[in-house]
Each structure stands twice: as structure tokens, then as C-alpha cells.
Amino acid sequence: MPLEVSILEAALELRSRGINEAHGFLLAKHIRDGKGARRLTAYGTLYKALDRLERAGYLASRWEDPQLAADDGRPRRRHYRITMSGEGAHADALEGKRESALPRSAAVQPS
Amino acid sequence: MTGSPAAGLVRAWVDLYTRGLPAELRAARCDEVADDLWCEQAEAATLGRSAGVDMALRLLFGMPADITWRLAQTRPMPAETLNRRSSMNSRALGLLALAAGVTWAVWLSAFVAIGAEIWSGGVAPWSIVAIFLGGIGFPLSAIGLAYQVQDRLGWLSALGAVMMVIGALVAMTDSTGAAPAILLLLFPLGSAILLWEVSGTGFVSRVVPIAQAATAVALSIAGVVGLPLDGGPAERATGALIFAPFVLSWIVLGVSVARGVPQPESAGRGSPA
Numbered sequence: 001m002p003l004e005v006s007i008l009e010a011a012l013e014l015r016s017r018g019i020n021e022a023h024g025f026l027l028a029k030h031i032r033d034g035k036g037a038r039r040l041t042a043y044g045t046l047y048k049a050l051d052r053l054e055r056a057g058y059l060a061s062r063w064e065d066p067q068l069a070a071d072d073g074r075p076r077r078r079h080y081r082i083t084m085s086g087e088g089a090h091a092d093a094l095e096g097k098r099e100s101a102l103p104r105s106a107a108v109q110p111s
Numbered sequence: 112m113t114g115s116p117a118a119g120l121v122r123a124w125v126d127l128y129t130r131g132l133p134a135e136l137r138a139a140r141c142d143e144v145a146d147d148l149w150c151e152q153a154e155a156a157t158l159g160r161s162a163g164v165d166m167a168l169r170l171l172f173g174m175p176a177d178i179t180w181r182l183a184q185t186r187p188m189p190a191e192t193l194n195r196r197s198s199m200n201s202r203a204l205g206l207l208a209l210a211a212g213v214t215w216a217v218w219l220s221a222f223v224a225i226g227a228e229i230w231s232g233g234v235a236p237w238s239i240v241a242i243f244l245g246g247i248g249f250p251l252s253a254i255g256l257a258y259q260v261q262d263r264l265g266w267l268s269a270l271g272a273v274m275m276v277i278g279a280l281v282a283m284t285d286s287t288g289a290a291p292a293i294l295l296l297l298f299p300l301g302s303a304i305l306l307w308e309v310s311g312t313g314f315v316s317r318v319v320p321i322a323q324a325a326t327a328v329a330l331s332i333a334g335v336v337g338l339p340l341d342g343g344p345a346e347r348a349t350g351a352l353i354f355a356p357f358v359l360s361w362i363v364l365g366v367s368v369a370r371g372v373p374q375p376e377s378a379g380r381g382s383p384a
Contacts, residue, residue, distance in 0.1 A: 023150075024143055025150035026150075042171075042176065043125075044170075044178075045172065045176045047140065048180040051180065069146075075149055077146045
């Protein structure tokens, strides 16, 4: 399964558990645990895929309030949520309609 | 929580490959990875193990994606989507590069065919004119282009320009057999450096400086291993092959610039709210 589809799936699964937004590490962790993999997705691969998905409109992101990060003593966090378009793309990918095209189609290229 | 050597390595790498990007885009990527590192270390601490090896592997396996992502941030927009502005200056610079490139291509072909005889008889004056046309035309067009975007160029461009001019002077004097051939390397190398900087503004394709750098590298290797670039037909063909990317790059640049100079849009997205 292409990483982009895995990310959308992870976002949907997290949302079904009441987590409407997830940061990069949480998504990577969810993918790793779901696959039973030993390692998290590589930094470059993960954030490039998130970037592509956001450019395609399948994910939307926002930066959290910097005060929250400061209070927790950690770097600020970027939260992603799946969009309606992302849900459609995920459903199509699962049906095989876009599985091969999703990661690299013109639709996910920077506009 | 932030002191692991592997985490430091990841941060150093992110700092390196985001250098030169718009500040907000750079900060976004750095902060996002920093948060990931923080979470990874927190998880490892909870499980009572070290995250160092995993971090190093995540770094290593993600490097190709980082590099392609970085290149995508600075890649000039496709020519068709750019608003090309034709001006007398840019057209003249493009035509000059094109004329010099075509002249050098023809000269190289003739050199492969007839060898040293290109410097004798009735062909000699034409050879000198051809070499001088490139020796003057290439630097003029490159520096002319750089001049148009001078506010966006740094000291590296100036260094490239100086190297290129010295190399061009060597190329012209070397054609009459006077200068050390090793200095010829400065011509494609300086040009590649200068045009790499210029290509960052979207004025020319990245392919141009990369092709010129290929000639510089091949010329260096030939110099180190003592490969003769003239003499018999095979040696001359090797020499022509080494210079071919350099010469072709000027033809590409000439055609592109003669069509007009694109107006690059400022990059930068994915910035934090």
C-alpha cells in the first residue's frame, strides 16, 4: 500500500477513535503499529508524503498554539486532519481506482 | 530529551537541506521534525530503550526524499506557466549564447574531423574567430543574465564569474598554444557555479549548470588520469565528448533566454499559521 494511502487510512482510523487531528509522529506511529513494522517511516519520506497530501487537498494542517508547546516544554506541533477530498481519495484507492495514481498523479502535484 | 547524538545529527541534516529556503518554510520543516524527534525520544524513554539507532536509520532512509523535496522547493516553474518577458537585453544575451554555442559545436565537430589542421591554412582564422566568439560570448551572456538578477545573487556568483572570465581568457589564449591547459577547467566550473546561482532565481534551467559541471568534472578526471584530448581521432572524439555538455548547455540557454526572461514567483508555502 503506498505510504500516502497508509497516511490517509491512519488519519481516518484515528478520527474514528475521536482523534480528529494528528501530528506527523502520531501518524507514523499508527502506521507502524498497524503494520507490525519494527521502525517508523523515515523522516524525509513521511514529511514529503504529508506535504504532497496537503498540496493535493487530501489533508489540511494547522499549527498549534505555541503556548501549548511552551507549557509542555517541547517543539511546536503541526496537526493534520483528513479532508472530504482525502476521504474520497482513500475510498477510491481502496477500490483500486487510484491506488497506483494517488501518490504521483497530477492531482497531488503542487498546483 | 534533545541531547541524543542521533537527534543532533537529524537536526543538523534538516538544518542543512532547508538552508536557503524561505524562512517560514524552513522553520516549518525544522519544527515539524524537531517535534517528531521529541516524541520519538519520549516514547523510547517510556519503553526504557534508546532511540538512537532508529533515528539514524530514519534519517538515512529518508535522505533521498529530503533531497527531492528540497529540489522541488527551488525548482523553477515550468517555462510554459511562467510569464516570459521579452526584452532587447535578454534576447540579445540569448542570441549571443546561442550563436557562440552553435559556433563551438561546429568547431568541435571540425576539430574531431581534421585535428590539428584546424589551426593551419585557410581554416585557422575561422578557428580563432570561433574560439573567441565563445570565449567572449559565453561570459558576456552569463554575466549579463546574472546582472539582471544581481540583487538575488551572492558572493558565490561573483566567484563563479571571476573563475569563468579567467577560464575564458585561458581558452582563448590556449587556442594559440600559450596557456596551461589545466586552467581551462575554470571556464566550465566558473560558469556552472555562476549559472547555478542564476538558475535558483528561475531565469535558466538547472540543467544548464549541471551539464557544465559535468564537463568540469570530466575535464578534471581527464587531467588527473592524463587522458589526452587531442592527437588521434579517438583522443579528439574524447575531448569533444567532454566539452559537448558544456557547448550544448549554451545552445539550450540561448534558445531559452532568447524567448524571453521568465518572471519567477516567490516560493514559499507550508508555512505555519
